[in-house]
Amino acid sequence: MSAGATTASEPKTFEPLAGRATLAQAALVLALLVDLVAIGSDLLEWRLLGRLEAGELVPDSELLANDDRQVAMGLLQLVALVVTAVFFLLWFHRAYVNLESLGARNLRFGKGWAVGAWFVPVLNLWRPKQIANDLWRASDPDAPADQGETWHGGGVPALLAFWWAAFLLAGWTVVAGSPFDAETVADLKRTTLSYLASDSLDAVAAVLAVVVVRWTSARQELRAERLARERIGLG
Numbered sequence: 113m114s115a116g117a118t119t120a121s122e123p124k125t126f127e128p129l130a131g132r133a134t135l136a137q138a139a140l141v142l143a144l145l146v147d148l149v150a151i152g153s154d155l156l157e158w159r160l161l162g163r164l165e166a167g168e169l170v171p172d173s174e175l176l177a178n179d180d181r182q183v184a185m186g187l188l189q190l191v192a193l194v195v196t197a198v199f200f201l202l203w204f205h206r207a208y209v210n211l212e213s214l215g216a217r218n219l220r221f222g223k224g225w226a227v228g229a230w231f232v233p234v235l236n237l238w239r240p241k242q243i244a245n246d247l248w249r250a251s252d253p254d255a256p257a258d259q260g261e262t263w264h265g266g267g268v269p270a271l272l273a274f275w276w277a278a279f280l281l282a283g284w285t286v287v288a289g290s291p292f293d294a295e296t297v298a299d300l301k302r303t304t305l306s307y308l309a310s311d312s313l314d315a316v317a318a319v320l321a322v323v324v325v326r327w328t329s330a331r332q333e334l335r336a337e338r339l340a341r342e343r344i345g346l347g
Contacts, residue, residue, distance in 0.1 A: 275320035
């Protein structure tokens with residue numbers, strides 16, 4: 113799995129993305145729904161902590177129920193994350209593999225990086241976004257049939273930057289707010305606030321990711337259709 117162009121001898125067959133895109137979007141919607149429930153759970157915890165901070169005596173049973181609910185939400189979010197990651201990466205990898213069949217030459221990264229880049233510490237802060245940029249650039253329906261390397265200089269919409277920023281901030285917020293030294297109710301409230309912010313950002317990232325999948329897939333499908341029409345002389 114190394115960076116650089118792929119060899120000309122490799123198969124260059126376009127595979128429609130509709131099926132993978134549908135599954136990826138469905139998984140992202142599932143993640144969004146789980147995030148919305150998690151936001152509600154965070155708000156309930158915030159209110160409970162506010163009562164404690166105000167000096168109210170809260171029954172132990174209510175405190176335990178809150179803890180159990182938050183743990184259950186964490187597990188549910190983990191399951192949703194794994195499911196979403198699987199289906200999103202299946203789409204992401206196939207979309208990147210498709211680029212050569214769409215006339216793009218000298219891909220900046222080896223095809224394995226479309227999956228591997230997400231799991232390499234530090235590198236995963238920017239490399240997946242670079243690949244997402246390349247997916248957009250090389251899928252331009254109006255570009256020449258043989259793009260060569262001209263697609264390298266193409267622009268990308270702000271949508272991709274907003275999606276990636278929300279995705280990174282969601283992860284950073286929850287890590288920054290982890291309760292390693294929470295000792296007071298005020299500390300716990302700050303932690304809960306970080307979870308609320310993280311879940312909200314994650315919900316935003318999920319919505320934007322749905323749009324990224326839809327728009328990028330549509331560009332690839334339209335480009336593939338136009339190239340096919342050109343090959344049979346329909347213009």
